Amino acid sequence: MIAIKHLNPQSLVSKNIETSTMENSVMDLCVRLCSLLGLPKSVGLIYGAVFVSPKPIEAGQICKKLKISRGSTSQGLRFLKELGAIRSSGLNGNRAEHFEAEEHLRLALENFILKKISPALKEIGQEIEKLEKITPGLDQHVLAEKLDALKRWHKHGKLLLPIVTGFLKTMPLLTRK
Amino acid sequence: MIAIKHLNPQSLVSKNIETSTMENSVMDLCVRLCSLLGLPKSVGLIYGAVFVSPKPIEAGQICKKLKISRGSTSQGLRFLKELGAIRSSGLNGNRAEHFEAEEHLRLALENFILKKISPALKEIGQEIEKLEKITPGLDQHVLAEKLDALKRWHKHGKLLLPIVTGFLKTMPLLTRK
DNA sequence: GGTGCCTTTCATTTTTTATTGAAAGAGCGG
């Protein structure tokens, strides 16, 4: 079945953590926010764990706390780091890398949008260009019309993008500490 | 591996249709647009087939043309109809339902955004409300701070939504015929 | 150089999501 998916209203993290309701719920929110962007639950959980932690947290603690595997944790952390949602805060004493949430989650969101949407729009643009070059046969004028419609959508999609990222800039920062 | 997914640059529909390059490419674009919204390929193909067709097309033709099953076709058409991306144009003569693309694809997009994002924001809002009611213990003031940050994000998310849908209203229509 | 501790990688497994096709439904014409 094809359907627009929603997460169910009850707690999403209870299987993973059994700590204070408050912490639990804040992490729940993180999972929801991630899933809105189409990111897997584990990424939401990992981000939540870093976000919620009062001090930089290391991978080992995260995967123990969330009861998820070493591999998932590692990959999730890498993804979040590349995105700019968390950052490493050095190898406090021992060899364990410690993570904390970035102050500017907004940058991560912008990053995400740029990485995900921009290339898609670009490819669509290229596809349209290729199409333009084809001299349409006589029976294809209807298609040519449709192509024009798609072109307009593409143009306006490109326009919308900076508006959204621009709006993000006006948002208050999601700060830690 | 977790990664931001992109469709590969070469044709996405060649396995499904072997008609004119132009038609093929327009459908390709439809698939890309759908996948940007996280919809399955079949939905993109089906929408493409309806969009590209110079006259209302029936389900049977679609599933023959795309070489996909009756079930997928039926479900995809229902989904697109509910979304307002296509509409039924009566049972021309025989019992077969005929479909054509909606003029106002913009409405479908708004619909999609509203159905997908609004409920999520609402649930996040409820979750935050619930959290507010919890009197935080002494050791939880750090969490309370983080909750504030999330609250601000939620507020601004709600603000962004009408701006995006508002922007959609300024777009030229994606017209058929 | 060996040991302990932590990390990443990646082939395999599990879980989730999408697709299929057979069976059942629905309307029309005779």
Added chain:
DNA sequence: CCGCTCTTTCAATAAAAAATGAAAGGCACC
């Protein structure tokens, strides 16, 4: 009412995505 044609539904299957955990790599300290 029956046969025909098209549709929907849904349990089974296939495909895709995510999670696991064993193996391999890195680094600090002895």
